Amino acid sequence: MCPATAFIGVGSNLGDRLEYCREAFALLQSHDEIRLKAVSALYETVPVDFLGQDRFYNAVFEIETRLSPEALLEYCQEVERGLGKEILRPKGPRTLDLDILFFQDQVCRAPRLTLPHPEIAKRAFVLAPLSELAPDLIHPDFSASIQTLLERLPEAQRKGVKKQLEPGWESEDAPGGLQA
Numbered sequence: 001m002c003p004a005t006a007f008i009g010v011g012s013n014l015g016d017r018l019e020y021c022r023e024a025f026a027l028l029q030s031h032d033e034i035r036l037k038a039v040s041a042l043y044e045t046v047p048v049d050f051l052g053q054d055r056f057y058n059a060v061f062e063i064e065t066r067l068s069p070e071a072l073l074e075y076c077q078e079v080e081r082g083l084g085k086e087i088l089r090p091k092g093p094r095t096l097d098l099d100i101l102f103f104q105d106q107v108c109r110a111p112r113l114t115l116p117h118p119e120i121a122k123r124a125f126v127l128a129p130l131s132e133l134a135p136d137l138i139h140p141d142f143s144a145s146i147q148t149l150l151e152r153l154p155e156a157q158r159k160g161v162k163k164q165l166e167p168g169w170e171s172e173d174a175p176g177g178l179q180a
């Protein structure tokens with residue numbers, strides 16, 4: 001079986017946000033069945049659903065994996081727990097959030113695993129980093145590319161997303177090593 005390509009969104013707005021995002025990268029990378037293919041820049045983003053909280057750091061990883069989508073979700077949740085995922089309230093502050101944005105071209109509506117992730121088209125903090133890695137990827141629910149979906153968002157939302165660090169994330173090792 002060929003490995004599947006998937007995109008994973010990472011977010012953190014509690015504690016050492018950069019360190020949590022780096023750790024998420026390292027723990028994904030350390031799995032035998034996951035190969036990191038590309039990393040977006042790291043963005044600082046204003047919260048959208050619950051406004052009374054600190055800014056997030058967000059990025060997107062492109063991976064190749066032989067895991068099933070369910071097994072990948074389980075591993076992402078293990079990584080979240082391992083990094084002390086602490087959610088103070090739904091859509092509120094968290095140390096680390098890993099969302100499977102796309103898994104190949106799979107469409108799945110189960111609440112435990114919805115693919116593509118249901119909020120992609122509304123979120124500049126997902127579309128901006130994802131558009132660096134896959135601008136022409138077509139979102140099946142909208143028959144539109146990631147670039148087009150980003151351009152369709154109101155400017156006010158796009159302005160809430162600022163590139164903070166280039167894809168190397170100013171690290172001497174991963175994720176910078178990936179780009180070499």
Ligand code: ADP
Nearest residue numbers: 091097098099100101111112113114115116117
């Ligand atoms: P948030 O919606 O803020 O990301 P959580 O990270 O706690 O909140 O996720 C809530 C639930 O979303 C998880 O229990 C998970 O099973 C479910 N879920 C559904 N689809 C996905 C997906 N594509 N990626 C990650 N989690 C998902």
Ligand code: MG
Nearest residue numbers: 097098099100
């Ligand atoms: Mg999540």
